Amino acid sequence: MRGLLIKDAYTMIKETKLFLIFAVIISFIQNDFLFSYAIFYAAMLPLTALSYDERSKWNKLADMLPYAAKDIVGSKYIIGYLCVFCMTFLVSCGKILFAGLNQPMPGAEDWMALLGVACAATIIQSVNLPFMFWIGVEKGRYLFILFSVAAIIASLTCLEHMELSQIHITPGALLSGILSFTIVCNLISFLVSKRIYQKKS
Helix, strand or coil: CHHHHHHHHHHCHHHHHHHHHHHHHHHHHCCHHHHHHHHHHHHCCHHHHHHHHHHCCHHHHHCCCCCCHHHHHHHHHHHHHHHHHHHHHHHHHHHHHHECCCECCCCHHHHHHHHHHHHHHHHHHHHHHHHHHHHCHHHHHHHHHHHHHHHHHHHHHHHHCCCHHHCCCCHHHHHHHHHHHHHHHHHHHHHHHHHHHHHHC
């Protein structure tokens, strides 16, 4: 697994450099929308590794190497988690660094919102990757966009007709629910992606 992660890191090195520069700039801007965008962008970085693998016919070579399907598929998920973690960490450092200068110290709600964005980014990744393993990066990207637009429209429609003021839930229960949902989504996604990869190999 470590070898696969190193390989992906080398193939992504140019994209990763741009990502790190972007992360540092975003950390200094202190804008919640840009923070969220940066974290979601981080979750999309495994697509770069998948794209390089697809173009270089890596999967054909990988079948001759002593790697199981769970290792090859899992490496892409781990790369995404690491990117999301690094971006979330940098955003957190930026918030703490600027606290007391021209920004108030982040409260519990701010940290919960940041964690929620990070969880949402990994959920997006969990939806995205099976499409990529199924029909390839290029076609999978368009299918994922269509899926995302449909999901956003459905979510906005539900929220519009939902009485949020009547929903009473404690922050702890909300956090537990978000984390549990994130773990379940990623576990199911991994199993689906592994199954798809095994069928295509």
